[in-house]
Amino acid sequence: MPSSAIPDHDIRSIQRLTTLHGHISAQTSAEQSNMSNQTLKIVVCRDLGPDVMPLFYERPELDIVTWPHDRPCERAWMLENVPGATGIVVVFGEPVNQEVIDLAGPSLKVVSTMSVGYDHIDLAALKARGIRAGYTPDVLTDAVADLAIMLALMAGRNGSETIDLVQTGQWPQYSWSPYGFCGPQLSAPSAFLSSLTPNVQSQRTAGFIGFGRIGQATLARLVPFGITDVVYYTNPANDSDPKAIERFAKLEEELCKRHPSLKSIFRVSKAELAKQSDVVFVLAPGGPATRHVVDEEFLKEMRRTAVLVNASRGTLVDSDALAKALKEKWLWAAGVDVVEGEPKVGSDHVLVKEPRCTVLPHIGSATLETRLGMATLAAKNLIAGVFNEQMPMELK
Amino acid sequence: MPSSAIPDHDIRSIQRLTTLHGHISAQTSAEQSNMSNQTLKIVVCRDLGPDVMPLFYERPELDIVTWPHDRPCERAWMLENVPGATGIVVVFGEPVNQEVIDLAGPSLKVVSTMSVGYDHIDLAALKARGIRAGYTPDVLTDAVADLAIMLALMAGRNGSETIDLVQTGQWPQYSWSPYGFCGPQLSAPSAFLSSLTPNVQSQRTAGFIGFGRIGQATLARLVPFGITDVVYYTNPANDSDPKAIERFAKLEEELCKRHPSLKSIFRVSKAELAKQSDVVFVLAPGGPATRHVVDEEFLKEMRRTAVLVNASRGTLVDSDALAKALKEKWLWAAGVDVVEGEPKVGSDHVLVKEPRCTVLPHIGSATLETRLGMATLAAKNLIAGVFNEQMPMELK
Numbered sequence: 027m028p029s030s031a032i033p034d035h036d037i038r039s040i041q042r043l044t045t046l047h048g049h050i051s052a053q054t055s056a057e058q059s060n061m062s063n064q065t066l067k068i069v070v071c072r073d074l075g076p077d078v079m080p081l082f083y084e085r086p087e088l089d090i091v092t093w094p095h096d097r098p099c100e101r102a103w104m105l106e107n108v109p110g111a112t113g114i115v116v117v118f119g120e121p122v123n124q125e126v127i128d129l130a131g132p133s134l135k136v137v138s139t140m141s142v143g144y145d146h147i148d149l150a151a152l153k154a155r156g157i158r159a160g161y162t163p164d165v166l167t168d169a170v171a172d173l174a175i176m177l178a179l180m181a182g183r184n185g186s187e188t189i190d191l192v193q194t195g196q197w198p199q200y201s202w203s204p205y206g207f208c209g210p211q212l213s214a215p216s217a218f219l220s221s222l223t224p225n226v227q228s229q230r231t232a233g234f235i236g237f238g239r240i241g242q243a244t245l246a247r248l249v250p251f252g253i254t255d256v257v258y259y260t261n262p263a264n265d266s267d268p269k270a271i272e273r274f275a276k277l278e279e280e281l282c283k284r285h286p287s288l289k290s291i292f293r294v295s296k297a298e299l300a301k302q303s304d305v306v307f308v309l310a311p312g313g314p315a316t317r318h319v320v321d322e323e324f325l326k327e328m329r330r331t332a333v334l335v336n337a338s339r340g341t342l343v344d345s346d347a348l349a350k351a352l353k354e355k356w357l358w359a360a361g362v363d364v365v366e367g368e369p370k371v372g373s374d375h376v377l378v379k380e381p382r383c384t385v386l387p388h389i390g391s392a393t394l395e396t397r398l399g400m401a402t403l404a405a406k407n408l409i410a411g412v413f414n415e416q417m418p419m420e421l422k
Numbered sequence: 423m424p425s426s427a428i429p430d431h432d433i434r435s436i437q438r439l440t441t442l443h444g445h446i447s448a449q450t451s452a453e454q455s456n457m458s459n460q461t462l463k464i465v466v467c468r469d470l471g472p473d474v475m476p477l478f479y480e481r482p483e484l485d486i487v488t489w490p491h492d493r494p495c496e497r498a499w500m501l502e503n504v505p506g507a508t509g510i511v512v513v514f515g516e517p518v519n520q521e522v523i524d525l526a527g528p529s530l531k532v533v534s535t536m537s538v539g540y541d542h543i544d545l546a547a548l549k550a551r552g553i554r555a556g557y558t559p560d561v562l563t564d565a566v567a568d569l570a571i572m573l574a575l576m577a578g579r580n581g582s583e584t585i586d587l588v589q590t591g592q593w594p595q596y597s598w599s600p601y602g603f604c605g606p607q608l609s610a611p612s613a614f615l616s617s618l619t620p621n622v623q624s625q626r627t628a629g630f631i632g633f634g635r636i637g638q639a640t641l642a643r644l645v646p647f648g649i650t651d652v653v654y655y656t657n658p659a660n661d662s663d664p665k666a667i668e669r670f671a672k673l674e675e676e677l678c679k680r681h682p683s684l685k686s687i688f689r690v691s692k693a694e695l696a697k698q699s700d701v702v703f704v705l706a707p708g709g710p711a712t713r714h715v716v717d718e719e720f721l722k723e724m725r726r727t728a729v730l731v732n733a734s735r736g737t738l739v740d741s742d743a744l745a746k747a748l749k750e751k752w753l754w755a756a757g758v759d760v761v762e763g764e765p766k767v768g769s770d771h772v773l774v775k776e777p778r779c780t781v782l783p784h785i786g787s788a789t790l791e792t793r794l795g796m797a798t799l800a801a802k803n804l805i806a807g808v809f810n811e812q813m814p815m816e817l818k
Binding site: 072073074075077096097098117118119140164165167168169171172173175176179180182183184185186188189190191192193194195197198200201202203204205206207208209210211212213214215216218219222223225226246247249250251252331368369370371372373374378384385386387388389392393394395396397398399400401402403406418 | 572
């Protein structure tokens, strides 16, 4: 399979969106910046696509200045353009710090980021100046839960290896064999299947490290695969917090009601989770508190037929430990959408080199619908902030 | 990712099974064939692995002659060994025809195949001689349904392209962009997401070409992804068969009861199915009657954001038409586990060359549990046939 040139790919996606939704692409704003001084200057550091940019253009009060390329905005361009801005739209990784705020000057009222994370925004500095900020949470739950299921399946079914076999032209030489390319089945074996062989049991345990909205959405998708038991591990601080304990008890009760085929659901220690799970989903926030929550010790406790999925942040999994674990077969396989140190993850990375590790380039939220929703939310947050209205998703 | 040498892979799987299930590998039977003439000769054309072969070895009445290699049984070896056999065990693709039956002679009582398909067995010739036959259906429903979901997700999420980007070391150069690597979301967008943008609707239609056990198992898995509507297309002969029509009406009623979140389920024409579906699953039997049921005409009617999944038989989809459709963007992407003419599908095959087509090497039933179940069933069928007992799955 020839790889598409990357810029083409993005352009194709954007063109696709235009076609999809039948909008007419509004002209980008390189020329539009020479407008009257009465208008409010909005600096948009990334073109949000032909379905979203019109939300700005249709407001004659706004003077939209957009980074004209389909690649990350250059810092120099941003610094050159922010003076006098009323609003700034950024995407993840474009720092909005004291320098930007000072350069923008007293006109700045709102900063809007198309992202769930907001490490790149100096919230304290914004607050000190009464500048509002918007972000785009809650929109990507389904997209990430879908990807978590895909990774669990790909890990168990040797997805990377079998695709590679076909792509490198080895299929014609490959001869079927009783256990060729077999891996553990995500679905619980049927009663008939388990009646045939005493060692195949009709049950499956899913483990969740972090059990918030995305974890629960992933669980919902797993239920018809015959998942019978659930274990989850949360921030240890919860263990001594009566309110948290009550909250989890309620959640468990609610989930058992919602999914009557579940036989059990327990909050457990990390070691117990490793021991009991047929599939482990890492779906917790990043940051220092969760760094390497999946380490050598955890991996050693895992079932030899289990798979590990990380669709949250790369820092949660120790890559070297996982590569070692896969090599020494402590677990069956892994599927990761995120890797510590990304995007500096080349073809010689320990995980990329492991045949039993499926590595995706952080595409968790990459669906047309979700990204369109995130971009729309970023635009709506910005506009609401500029006109002193309620922002759909304000960062407080 | 380095490709494993293929024989190694199979051997690894088999060794793995031993470890998994804690059985002690029985010695293969090269030496065991020199036994007394009182025993019944069983020719096993493929080693069924250390978890299953003991089912034969533990019967002292049987003299087991096993093809000693981990590759397809050579015809000459089979013909040399079948004379005087009471039973023959084969896998898919090893012809049991008049020649084999004649060579085996009057001792032959049973032929057992580790496969669902039985095109390789001359049933009429067996029947004429009163020889019983066993096969292994029903065991692989879950394994194939799992794979169908995986292919639907991989097609929509650019699975092949993104894996390729990482494997070829392009991730470090890839910069995030709002719509980079986006594809249509399998999950129906949430109410919140669709409230943001008028063009994103909270509904999804799944279409099934063929709607038997595997189709229904796939549907069950799709329900929590928010699939709201179902259309299916079956053998046109059903249209004028009142009994079939009644059967489908009952099925629809039952499925609506089982999945209360479904809003509609209809049996429709092929053209309607193409027009309405966000995802099309081809899960029908092979053979001349279904050849190229997915052709240029069908593909032209599909939604531009839809994905196509084929996890049944390669003959159902016209590969050239699909490649053309993907190139010209009549649909979004495809995921196929089977290709017409397989395994003669090299890296220059029209579908393998399409970046938007995920091609897997027919691994639908390839899970440890399912293949172990199929092998066990094949052994149990054989033994039951030899000892005049009821076969778990007899071909009649």
